[in-house]
Amino acid sequence: MIKYRFILYLIFLSLSNFVQSQTLYEKVLVAEFEEKARKNARPIEYLQTDKDIYETGEQLWFKFLQLDGQFLSPYQGDSILYLRLVNQISREVFWEEKYGIYSGFTDGMVLLNENLNPGIYNLEAYSPSSVYHEMKDYHAFKEIEIRQFINPEIIIRHNLSDQDDYSDTLNLIVSDKQGNRLSDAKIQITWLNSKRKSIHETTFQSNLEGRLEIPLNRTGSQWIDLDVTLGNKHVFQRIELKDITNPKEITFHPESGKLIHNQESFVMLSAAGDNNENQTRQGVLLKDGEILQFINMGSDGLGKFKVKPEKGSSYRILWNDTPSDTMTVFDQIEDRGVTINLNTLADTLLMTIQTSWPGQKHFLRLQVRGIVHVFHELILEDNSQIKIPLTNIPSGIAEIAIFNDQAEPLGERLTWIENNGKLIVEAKLNQQEYGSREKVKVTFTVKDSKGTPLEGVQLGGTVSDKLYQNSRYNRSLYTFAHIITQMGTNPNLESILSLSEENDFRKINNILESSNIEKYIWLEQKFENYRTVEYPLGNKLTGQIKYRNSSKENDSKYGLLFRGDNEGNTAFIPLDQEGNFEIYPEELDFGKDEYLYIKALPKGSNEIILKIKDPFEELSSILKTARFNFPSIDYGGSNQKLDLPTFDRNMILLSEFVVRGKRMEQDREKFIGELAERAKFDFNDDFVCQYGDLLNCPICSYTDKKPIEGKEYLVITGDVLKIAGGSHYIIKKDPSYTHSHKIYEYPKYTDEELMKLYNMTRTKGFFVGSGFQFKEYPDHESKNDPEADYRNTLGWYPYLFTDSNGKAEIELYTSDNRSIFAGNFEVLSADGKMGKVNFEFVVK
Template identity: 25%
Template sequence: MNLTTSMVHSQESIDSLVNHIESSFSSHPSESIYFQTSKDIYETGEDLWFKAYQLDAQTFGLSDKSKTLYLQMINPKDSVIWQEKYSIENGIVSGHVYIDEKLSEGDYFLEGYTKHSFYKNDTTGITPVRKIRIVKNIARSEVTKNPKDTTFRFETFPEGGNLVSGLSSKLAFKATDGKGNPVSVEGAIYEDDKFLCGIKSVHDGMGSVPFTPLVNKQYKIELKNGKIYPLPEIHSQGMVLNLRGQDKEHLNFLLSQTEGLPHRQIYLLGQMRGMICCMAKGILKDSLKISIPLENFPYQGIAEFTLFDSSMRPVAERLVYVHPQKKLYITAEPEKTSFTIREKASIKIKATDEKGNPVRANLGISVYDRAYNNPADPVNILAYCYLSSQIRGRICNPAYYFDEKNSDRKEALDLLLLTQGWRRYVWNAAEPEYQGQPFLTDEINGIQTLKSKKKDKQNEGAEQLIQVFGAEGNSQFLWTDSTGHFMVDPDMMKTLQGGYVYLKPMLSKEFKPTLELVDYFLLIDSIRKNRPHYYPIAVSYHKKEQPLDLLVISSDSTILLNEVTITAKGHKPFRDKMMGRLDSLTQMNLNKAWVCECQPVYLNDYYPGYTHHPNGKYDKVKKLPVEGKGYRIIKYSPMMVVEDIQEIVYSGPLYSDEELLKMNNLWRTKGYYGKREFYQPDEVDIQLSTPDARNTLLWTPSVITDEKGEAEVHFYCSDINTGFIGVVEGVDGNGLLGNAKCEFRVIRK
């Protein structure tokens, strides 16, 4: 083969590889979801307020592809205890979940699914999830501690994938218990039973040592706990990939191969979240230095470098974290460090990029009692999007790697990628059967069929009209197609927003029209348990003892709720207005009981055989009985002799939802859940003498900074005198993510 032919063959191989990567990524979900909540811990009977960011899976810019969020809350036993649908507007959705008073204490999980974030056959994607701690009473809740586990696990990870005889590389290691919690370790590497070097973990049970193995030697690691572990297989020849250095502009790699091997052409491919960012090639003799300009990578995150030989076979892989500075820089400054109870407070917000330029950002802001902060939930928008959602396995305290107070965070993050992000290469493994197509929809889908054998021929294959109601009774109309299929689109769902959507065929009952509606929540349940569920873990911690305020008690000895809302306590009524009206109409039409005007008043035809006027013969106005009112009922013998007289309280016939739907030829399915406003007192409310025991002072899910990158939020403090935390998270819409925290105190005068 001449040189020209070889170059053409290499280019074809590169093009084939690039096409393979791009097609592989295009078949995976293109959106990622991050959940922000109003606080970390909730008491039963409260509302959980959330904001979900729908981000492009590659750029982390806001995505508007999907229009419907399917939200579930999962209890500690992995059962669904809440599921509703919410409307997504320009990549943002906010709403609330009612925390039922009957729920038991424990860790619950919010899980979200959209059309382009959750595919049926994707068994590698990580389901977007947010942990929520639920307690009965915050004052009596127990401090969460990581359970102790006696299982010990120790693993070693050669940089790039393999140990090669005579080639220097980095040997990383990690120690954990059976729960995934890190375990500090110390020990030594022995070569032919002779001490070679010591090892010691430096962060969360992880560490590394430079190491040059020899194929004719025996190696082992002996830890101080007495356990002994052999090293991975040492290859007699091959290539290794080492990251030798990283500065603000370049990544410096050293490629080495076994002495005496022929010179060969190699390729180093760099990609990020499925985007191919660079391809370097060169001739490898004994060693080769390659410098990769970081400007090739447009975003912050994990870059994946793969070394290919001249036949385009993957040889080694290295994950590197790049551009930690490319983020949204947010500052949140309270007007003062302390406020008095019921004082009007404010927090100034500023958002900039890494160069200090102002940024128009979409932010979610909450201010809550620090007692509701959960150190056992180490998650924020940076840690989740850039790390937890990108690599498999449970990560211990991912927020640590993004806290600038931690001077060793970059070195610690590299250790994490060496040990957890590391994998022996699987490029040649068979791809799983994967269709790469959404199975969720933004719409409500269904089909109408006619079951009458006496179908009117003009109705066969014709479009049919269906009336669609909202929970409030408001309605619109839609048409089926010629096959009976129909769709309630997101715009109609927003118009009818309020919970359930009701559908009524407009054909007469003689055609026996029936509707079949697709329940996508059932499809989600059948798939979600096969998806990875790697929620981060926190290191053991000890909560500082702090005096909690006593419950605020009013003058009539009533204990006030921790959060005051405008609406009544019935957060989720037994029936919406639509079903309530149907119930009333049904009782009027089907209820045969009536009241006469005799003295005393009698209730007729309510209990079988009990009536004051046999056979209903009564020439005056028959009145309807009143629910809950007491009446007299009487029973006569055939000879009109009184057999029994009773005093009863009238209770009209109640029908189940299923009975009411069937009676009225209706079908229903979940539409968009109803919206509520987070309650904040105004200047009039705050002057009232009623005690104010709000533990969440502010929840504002959509604050937009101005052209200067600035915004200011205002709120009133409650009667709780304690420390409060302000949390700000958000996006610029084009790929920059950021977060900030602030604290202040509320004191009594």
């Protein structure tokens, strides 16, 4: 569907030269493109957590949202979220639960086990609409760091600082918090590539001076993981390595993707060096050995110049800092083609188009996220200028393409459209400094870019200790939806778009010009290989009850479904002719925080096989081919030095991290425990003689008297030939007779064995767990409560909404931590506009 139609006009031609309605051919071209785009569109999925850094034993709070991949409105197509916590390197899974998705949103809790090893973990979210076989890119995850203690008991110092000098040696010093050197510390070192995959591991020990010197092989490595243990102390640190192969490699990017003979074009230069370095360079462009023009690159590693290339000429760049080395450029100049130059003036996009086919019919298309907003036939001259009004075109990366009359592409380029897409959010605190256990009040105001307050806008975020936040983590909902899911990771674009203020679209367009257009997911050539894909995760679970050695007409047409904590409340679940059944989100919600059991109704069969397909099992194979789009992030230790009190960690566990999810409180679910007790009688024929402690008396054959666990009984084998009087005793024995004494134990069954015995299977319902626990100190008595309060997350607010004045408020109480606290809130309107706001305050 075409959302908007705009009339283009040539600056030097009148509007009457344009056909003001589309032809059938144009409508067909647009419809075909948009149909293919819609089939390729998948929801944008984003995870938000209350912190970036956690201690073992804490609770992690998350919010998950789905947006329509084209319109950025809440996605309505999915009902189940499959969430995992995975060690990034080993891929070992430590948490695996299902959560209900409601109109594109869900939130919940993950318990970080006390025994987790420090390191980097992925919190990974999977939905039925986004996971498919042969999936190439995966975005919906959040990297988190887990530490044993936020203030580590082992300090690691190394020589690879932010100003890494490309040293070929890693020098480490290991000490305690008092500076005492630690010898014999075990140091496991893992080299990682850019995909965070392990390429080499080795283990060392610190010497008597707490030192360690390790040769560095940087080839193919981007990160080093240091895992240091000494006794029960365990710390982790990740260090970024700079690629030493060619730190000053330069690439050039013609604005329309290629250079055309005798067509003037801008060329962007991009340096491959570190973004934190000053990459300023000066040089000259040489044409056939003669200076053509001077060239400058800014500190961000970007440069731009205009050139009118001539095929057959030789072009080289000579840099001032490397006068003995020149760089060959423009080695491929096309004979013919189209060049597109863009300039944005207020709410108008000004295009200058040069073509090698003057006077012939061309088509111009402008699309954003696979939705065509402009499509028109043009008769272009050698150098034509066109204006496109931007009033109703949504913000985001747009593709502009020129086609010939056979709809064959001649030229294309990307540009950034800025059209009231970023919300302006303010956060006002009632004061900037607080004492412990004092009330904090924050008032949010949300406006559009024109300053109009907006009602019904959703805010979600957290207020937590800055020590638990990574200030260099630039990923936000806005950058995620507009850049990462559209073009992949781009540190320069993420950095600009992550700012709270209005976008600098000129800088954005410069970066887009220097980016590889092939990364843009909405290019039509990427749709050509579209085919129906298989989605293994469903919005329902499937299973089967199979009756062996039975005719199908005798099989039951139903199974029983019930919660583990309420066997009496059952529901019938229908089976098809093959015994297949389905469990819908309503049933999973009914079974929240418990197991849901499916029981077969035996009918005409001695053996019944039950199974429920586990959606998580398919993920490992699918992710082998998927590329994780990691954010631009630095894992280095914080440079902040905050005055924090020493405290007993047990107080945190008692006061903050009480877990109420029933599945997490018991080693064995109550219902399974009851089944185990029931199985003692249902599947055990042992009995005790009515006249004494004789187990399985051969004379009695059977009694209702059952053995007692742990009690000693007499056990005999062989035939007893005589009985005298009213009681049993042996007067003659078979030659095979033996006897012994036995401490009785009932058979022990695993959960799976018990369910098989009772013709059952089970799956987990939706996980809910406990809600976030706020703490309040409304009066003098509560403020003087002697119980320590060391909460590092003061408030978690997944859903706030603005009123008619565009305002929303929160109130919370500080803890006993003397620190800097920060609020981080993401904002989303119903029509897909986004923003964010950050604020800080001090607790003294």
